[in-house]
Amino acid sequence: MGQPVVKPAEAMAVPVLEARGLSKQFGSTMALRDVSLAVMPGESHALVGRNGAGKSTLVSMLTGLRQPDTGTILFNGQAAPPVSDSTAWRRHVACVYQHSTIVRELTVAENLFINRQPLKRGWIDWHALRREARTLLDSWQIDVHEDMRAADLTVEARQLVEIARSLSYGARFIILDEPTAQLDGDEIKRLFRRVEELQRNGVTFLFISHHLQEIYDLCQTVTVLRDARHIVTSPVEAMPKTALIEAMTGEAGNLAPSDARDREPLVDAPVVLDVANLSGVDYANVSLQVRRGEVVGITGATSSGRTSVGEAVAGLKAQTAGHIRIAGRLLKPGDVTDALATGVSCVPKDRHHEGLVLGQSIGENATMTVPHLLGKFGFIAPAPRRHMAQTLMHELGVVAQGEEQAVSGLSGGNQQKVVMARALANNPDVLVLIDPTAGVDVKSKQALLSVVDSVRQEGKAVLLVSSELDDLRVCDRVLVMLRGEVCASYTAGWEDNALIASIEGVTLNER
Structure with missing residues (x-):
C-alpha cells in the first residue's frame, strides 16, 4: 500500500477539499443524498462504489460543473468559487478522466496552454509557447517532448500531460477517474510512481477505480458510496477487501x-x-x-x-x-x-465508441444486429423488438426504467450489459x-x-x-x-x- 505523505503531527491540518452535506436530485431521482467528504493534504484518497452509486455526480460538483442542491464545498478552508467562475475552479481542482480531453491533433505544448497561449503583437508566440511548455514539463519531471503530436503519445503519457496542464493552472488537487482502465501492468506501475512523486511535491489526489487492489497499492484513505449515500470513510489499512466489497454492495459473502x-x-x-x-x-x-x-x-x-x-x-x-x-x-x-x-458476435473494447449508440434506447441498441428477426422488407415491428429487448434485459439483469430508456442514462455496468445483450441477440x-x-x-x-x-x-x-x-x-x-x-x-x-x-x-x- 502507498505510504502516507502527511506526518502524524499534521493530522489536524485543514483539508485540501471538504464537502459538507452535498445533495443533488434530477427529477424524481436522488443522485446524491447528504454526502460529506474530506481529503487531507498530500494523500491519495480513494472514492469507490458501484456504478450508479453517485461518484460521477459528486465529481461533477467537486469540479464546479454542477451546483449542489444543498451543501457546501471548501478548498483549503475557503468556500468554493461560484459555479459560473470556471477559471477560479481550475486553480483549485482538476479531473483527469478515463476518456482523455487532450486534443489529439495538437502538439503537447498546444494542449498544455490551449486557449491561453502566450501572444506577441496579437499573434501566438510559438517560441514562448514551446519554452513555457518545456519549463512546465521539466518542473514536474514529465519526460514528454513539447513538440510531439498528442495522437502519437501513449495513453500513459497523455494522462501525464493532462496532469501537467491541471497543475499549470495552480491546482494542487487532482481527481483521477479510472486512470488505469487503458494501461497495462508496467504502465500502471509507472503511473503510480509518478503519483507518489507528485504527492511528495505537495499534490493531493482523489482516486476513482473499480480495481480494488489498486486502492491498496496506492491510497491511504478510502470512501465508499452506495445508493447515493456516504457509507464509510476509513484508513485503507483498516479496511479488508471483504469489508470493502460488502460496503460497496450492501451484501456479505463471496463475490469472486x-x-x-x-x-x-x-x-x-x-x-x-x-x-x-x-x-x-x-x-x-x-x-x-x-x-x-x-x-x-x-x-x-x-x-x-x-x-x-x-x-x-x-x-x-x-x-x-x-x-x-x-x-x-x-x-x-x-x-x-x-x-x-x-x-460471430462481439463485445468490443470501447463501449462508448464501438458498442453503443448513446442517443438511442436500450431496445434499439440491444436489437440493432437482428432487424431481420423483427420484421419484413426493412420494417421493424415495435412489438417483437419490445419483447426481445425485455427478454434480454431480464436475462442480463439490466436495471432501467424500461426498454425505451436511452442508454446514455444508464450506469457503466448496465451499459455494458446492453452491449452484451446485443452480442447475444443473434444467438x-x-x-x-x-x-x-x-x-x-x-x-x-x-x-x-x-x-x-x-x-x-x-x-x-x-x-x-x-x-x-x-x-x-x-x-x-x-x-x-x-x-x-x-x-x-x-x-x-x-x-x-x-x-x-x-x-x-x-x-x-x-x-
Whole structure:
C-alpha cells in the first residue's frame, strides 16, 4: 500500500477539499443524498462504489460543473468559487478522466496552454509557447517532448500531460477517474510512481477505480458510496477487501467470479473457431482453436497484439495473412456483416465508441444486429423488438426504467450489459469478448462473467481477450501474447505469479 505523505503531527491540518452535506436530485431521482467528504493534504484518497452509486455526480460538483442542491464545498478552508467562475475552479481542482480531453491533433505544448497561449503583437508566440511548455514539463519531471503530436503519445503519457496542464493552472488537487482502465501492468506501475512523486511535491489526489487492489497499492484513505449515500470513510489499512466489497454492495459473502479449474477438459467437443497462422499490423502467426462449450482467453500487455487478434475474429479489423474459420466456413477478413452472418458476435473494447449508440434506447441498441428477426422488407415491428429487448434485459439483469430508456442514462455496468445483450441477440456460435468488464463495478463484473459461464454451458465457443486476472479465471485455457506472438499457454488453475511473469516476458515456459 502507498505510504502516507502527511506526518502524524499534521493530522489536524485543514483539508485540501471538504464537502459538507452535498445533495443533488434530477427529477424524481436522488443522485446524491447528504454526502460529506474530506481529503487531507498530500494523500491519495480513494472514492469507490458501484456504478450508479453517485461518484460521477459528486465529481461533477467537486469540479464546479454542477451546483449542489444543498451543501457546501471548501478548498483549503475557503468556500468554493461560484459555479459560473470556471477559471477560479481550475486553480483549485482538476479531473483527469478515463476518456482523455487532450486534443489529439495538437502538439503537447498546444494542449498544455490551449486557449491561453502566450501572444506577441496579437499573434501566438510559438517560441514562448514551446519554452513555457518545456519549463512546465521539466518542473514536474514529465519526460514528454513539447513538440510531439498528442495522437502519437501513449495513453500513459497523455494522462501525464493532462496532469501537467491541471497543475499549470495552480491546482494542487487532482481527481483521477479510472486512470488505469487503458494501461497495462508496467504502465500502471509507472503511473503510480509518478503519483507518489507528485504527492511528495505537495499534490493531493482523489482516486476513482473499480480495481480494488489498486486502492491498496496506492491510497491511504478510502470512501465508499452506495445508493447515493456516504457509507464509510476509513484508513485503507483498516479496511479488508471483504469489508470493502460488502460496503460497496450492501451484501456479505463471496463475490469472486467462477473458476474453471474444476471443469473437465473438452477433448471430444467439435471445434467451432479455428484460427490459423493469423498475422496483422501488431501480431504474427497466431493459431488457436476453440471448441463448442469452451472458453479460451488471450492476454498480454497493451502492446502485445491481443486486442487486434480479437478484433480480427470479430470482423472489426482485417488480418494481413492467415485465415479464420467458423464451423469450417471461411470468414471474410474485416467484414462485420459476414462475421454476424457466420455466427460471430462481439463485445468490443470501447463501449462508448464501438458498442453503443448513446442517443438511442436500450431496445434499439440491444436489437440493432437482428432487424431481420423483427420484421419484413426493412420494417421493424415495435412489438417483437419490445419483447426481445425485455427478454434480454431480464436475462442480463439490466436495471432501467424500461426498454425505451436511452442508454446514455444508464450506469457503466448496465451499459455494458446492453452491449452484451446485443452480442447475444443473434444467438451466435462464437462470442468474442474484448475487455468485457472494463470500467464496471464488482457486482456488475460478477454478473457479466456469469453470463460467460451460461453461454459456455449452452455450447457456444467464447474467445475472451483481457488483461484482468478475474476475467481470465473463467477460461479453460489462457494464451499469453508477447510482442505480437503467442508465447505461453496455461490451463485452468494457473497461478497468478506464473501468468503475470509470462505477460511481462519474465518466463516463456509453457504450462
